[in-house]
Amino acid sequence: xxxxxxxxxxxxxxxxxxxxxxxxxxxxxxxxLMKSGITRNEMLAAITNRIHVEALASLPPNVRRRxxxxxxxxxxxxxxEAKFYSEVHALECKYEKLYxxxxxxxxxxxxxxxxxxxxxxxxxxxxxNEEEELARAVQGAAITDxxxxxxxxxxxxxxxxxxxxxxxxxxxxxxxxxxxVSMLCEMMQEHDEPILKCLQDxxxxxxxxxxxxxxxxxxxxxxxxxxxxxxxxxxxxxxPDEENPLxxxxxxxxxxxxxxxxxxxxxxxxxxxxxxxxxxxxxxxxRTVTKSVQADSxxxxxxxxxxxxxxxxxxxxxxxxxxxxxxxxGHYIRERVVSRAVLLYTGExxxxxxxxxxxxxxxxxxxxxxxxxxxxxxxx
Amino acid sequence: xxxxxxxxxxxxxxxxxxxxxxxxxxxxxxxxLMKSGITRNEMLAAITNRIHVEALASLPPNVRRRxxxxxxxxxxxxxxEAKFYSEVHALECKYEKLYxxxxxxxxxxxxxxxxxxxxxxxxxxxxxNEEEELARAVQGAAITDxxxxxxxxxxxxxxxxxxxxxxxxxxxxxxxxxxxVSMLCEMMQEHDEPILKCLQDxxxxxxxxxxxxxxxxxxxxxxxxxxxxxxxxxxxxxxPDEENPLxxxxxxxxxxxxxxxxxxxxxxxxxxxxxxxxxxxxxxxxRTVTKSVQADSxxxxxxxxxxxxxxxxxxxxxxxxxxxxxxxxGHYIRERVVSRAVLLYTGExxxxxxxxxxxxxxxxxxxxxxxxxxxxxxxx
Numbered sequence: 221x222x223x224x225x226x227x228x229x230x231x232x233x234x235x236x237x238x239x240x241x242x243x244x245x246x247x248x249x250x251x252x253l254m255k256s257g258i259t260r261n262e263m264l265a266a267i268t269n270r271i272h273v274e275a276l277a278s279l280p281p282n283v284r285r286r287x288x289x290x291x292x293x294x295x296x297x298x299x300x301e302a303k304f305y306s307e308v309h310a311l312e313c314k315y316e317k318l319y320x321x322x323x324x325x326x327x328x329x330x331x332x333x334x335x336x337x338x339x340x341x342x343x344x345x346x347x348x349n350e351e352e353e354l355a356r357a358v359q360g361a362a363i364t365d366x367x368x369x370x371x372x373x374x375x376x377x378x379x380x381x382x383x384x385x386x387x388x389x390x391x392x393x394x395x396x397x398x399x400x401v402s403m404l405c406e407m408m409q410e411h412d413e414p415i416l417k418c419l420q421d422x423x424x425x426x427x428x429x430x431x432x433x434x435x436x437x438x439x440x441x442x443x444x445x446x447x448x449x450x451x452x453x454x455x456x457x458x459x460p461d462e463e464n465p466l467x468x469x470x471x472x473x474x475x476x477x478x479x480x481x482x483x484x485x486x487x488x489x490x491x492x493x494x495x496x497x498x499x500x501x502x503x504x505x506x507r508t509v510t511k512s513v514q515a516d517s518x519x520x521x522x523x524x525x526x527x528x529x530x531x532x533x534x535x536x537x538x539x540x541x542x543x544x545x546x547x548x549x550g551h552y553i554r555e556r557v558v559s560r561a562v563l564l565y566t567g568e569x570x571x572x573x574x575x576x577x578x579x580x581x582x583x584x585x586x587x588x589x590x591x592x593x594x595x596x597x598x599x600x
Numbered sequence: 601x602x603x604x605x606x607x608x609x610x611x612x613x614x615x616x617x618x619x620x621x622x623x624x625x626x627x628x629x630x631x632x633l634m635k636s637g638i639t640r641n642e643m644l645a646a647i648t649n650r651i652h653v654e655a656l657a658s659l660p661p662n663v664r665r666r667x668x669x670x671x672x673x674x675x676x677x678x679x680x681e682a683k684f685y686s687e688v689h690a691l692e693c694k695y696e697k698l699y700x701x702x703x704x705x706x707x708x709x710x711x712x713x714x715x716x717x718x719x720x721x722x723x724x725x726x727x728x729n730e731e732e733e734l735a736r737a738v739q740g741a742a743i744t745d746x747x748x749x750x751x752x753x754x755x756x757x758x759x760x761x762x763x764x765x766x767x768x769x770x771x772x773x774x775x776x777x778x779x780x781v782s783m784l785c786e787m788m789q790e791h792d793e794p795i796l797k798c799l800q801d802x803x804x805x806x807x808x809x810x811x812x813x814x815x816x817x818x819x820x821x822x823x824x825x826x827x828x829x830x831x832x833x834x835x836x837x838x839x840p841d842e843e844n845p846l847x848x849x850x851x852x853x854x855x856x857x858x859x860x861x862x863x864x865x866x867x868x869x870x871x872x873x874x875x876x877x878x879x880x881x882x883x884x885x886x887r888t889v890t891k892s893v894q895a896d897s898x899x900x901x902x903x904x905x906x907x908x909x910x911x912x913x914x915x916x917x918x919x920x921x922x923x924x925x926x927x928x929x930g931h932y933i934r935e936r937v938v939s940r941a942v943l944l945y946t947g948e949x950x951x952x953x954x955x956x957x958x959x960x961x962x963x964x965x966x967x968x969x970x971x972x973x974x975x976x977x978x979x980x
Contacts, residue, residue, distance in 0.1 A: 268947070268950070269947060271947075272780075272946060272947025272948075272950075273734065273947070274734070274738055275947075276731075276946055276947075277731065277734040277735040277737070277738040277739070278735075278738050278739065278762075279763060280763055280764070280765040280766075280767060281735070281765070282765070282766075282767075283763065283767060283770055283771070284731070284735065285716070285721050286709050286710075286715075286716060286721075286769065286770050287770065287942065287945070287946060288721040288722070288723050288728075289709050289716030289720045289721045290706055290709060290710075290770075290941075290942035290945075291723050291726075291942055292716075292720050292721065292722065292723060293702045293705055293706050293709075293942070294940070294942050294943065295723075295725075296702055297699060297702050297939065300695065300698050300699060300702075301695070301699075301939075303695075304691060304692075304695045307691055308688055308691060311684060311687055311688060311691070312684075315680065315681070315683075315684045318680050319677060319680060322673045322676055322677050322680075325673055326670055326673050329666050329669050329670060329673075330666075330670075335666075336665070336666060336669030336672075340669045340672050341665050341666075341668040341669045341672065342668070342672065343668050343671050343672060343675075345675075345842065345843060345844070345845055346671075348668075351656075351657065351664070354653065354654070354657040355657040355658075355659075355661070355664065357657070358654055358657040358658050359657070359658065382658075383659060383660055383663065384660070385660040385661070385662070386660075386662075387660060387662075387663065389666065390663055390666050390667065390670075391663070400652075462725065463725055464725070465725055466943060466948065466949070559677065559681075560674070561670075562667065562670035562671055562673070562674050563674065563846060565667070565670075566652060566656055566667060567648070567649060567651075567652025567653070567655075567656075568652075568846065569846070570648070570652075
């Protein structure tokens, strides 16, 4: 519990009892921090913080007392604000139910189990003629004899076989979204691609009390695993932290849970076996050791780092960074990918934000095969 | 209205009628765009967009038809989502009323018209001892004879007169926030500072139907203008755009209105008079011309560019950029500054975002005195 000061002029007596302690100010602090190996930004933040703290400390006691009263009001503010955000979450749950029929129809059109009517294919706000003309132009170019000049990416595309005009639904719908959205694309490895071509739908199930959501990834029967749905569950809290209540900024994800993937024999892309040659120090004989290590893969998304049972324990900073990145990805899939899938498929809904906001996560699922010499295919 | 295609195999006939139009692909497009002087990022976006458009155009007609059906579903989605956001805005209006008593008490403590009780000054989640020790250390250092080594910023501070220990309220509360928050600090000029020291409160009035909000800046009687409150009103809309409905991302500010500032004679910091010497071409005689031009000032915030009467007319891109920056500032003051003022005052609530997110606005209120020779103080 904090100490309480009386208001009024008790300033002089405090100054007279002032001790001549060493004060670590901007300059010395910088040297101190530099030695501890933190980044320049962290150092600037620490110095700025120190300057603020010292500026406050130099204020008369009755002014500092009033600032504490404002903090008390701020605590009351975040307690009310938490209720506001809980009401918003309840609204989100309510609207999720209203969106559901639209998403189900989308899944049916994508899979080909439902063929839309002519009326359903009208986009009156768009200029369809332009699209039609371009389609004729592109498809006209595709059957010419190749003597005319073609732009580079047309040549690349020519290698891929043309799509069967009688194809069902919208092939590779979700896989194309993974390729278009940089945050998802960065997680996807070459060996993930044939598996993600079997991804048929992503659904969100909202949870009220305790709040949170589950992402469900639906797969067509495939050669890789026997699951038909892979899940990732996110738990959220909407309460100011007891130790730092004023830092409250609304609901946040605080933990997540993956699911077990039942890989078919030899198909687990999240592990790889490494063969290492070891030379005996004295005898000089060589032996080969085989080791399984984690391989880069989107499917590591379903095996996030384990959360400690004690919610108050502090995590290692690298684990914390992995989880923070994971939470942002989960939030992004829920907020942007599921609700705006068609726009990410066509590219209409891709903006700079897709590239910039999430660049930090680039190295989140890093490779761990340092020091390996030979890498063979995974044996499960 | 768009054209409608029948589903089924009408692909072959289309290909046969294909025209051999010139297709502008990635490479040629880049050259074309380079010549038009756009930035590298804009060019990349245009090329990426073109690649997406061509990829779509190369799909069989019945697949493109299904994509249009998904767009129709997406239109239904944003129409429902708009209702969700309207409900959230209504919630915001409801909670604004609950926050009001807290903000009013804050204003009273800041002005000194209310002295908080001891109980109101308890911050049980904080370690007050640490703060007290630092205060003693800093204030002890301030009265030493100066022979010991002092960090640089302590020396700077020593020039400012110490605050009267019997001072009322929290002096310079809002002015300090302007100094601490980089987005506000960038707008503040030296001549604005004595005026902003008279800023006593910032309030938000929420508007329901039509939605929006007004920022109210309350000033103590001062030597600069006769207004006691300056206002900035923001109008918002929460409806998908008719021409681009799928771009809807929630409510957005679309216009704002400032207020007239009744400057006292010679005190208008938003204009400056420029004296220009002009030499007569043939006679060689010199005359001095006096001209009033806009001066950089935070108070230009209350004279935003005029909005066109026709909401569908397009604005010049520089005006549009000014307004976009203005809207972000208005949103930021409402969302962050008013609701978390004490944390911005103490520095606790300043994070990297305060610096990074809004760096783009740095040059929004640019100086217009190019080509001037002498600048005198403003004469109103």
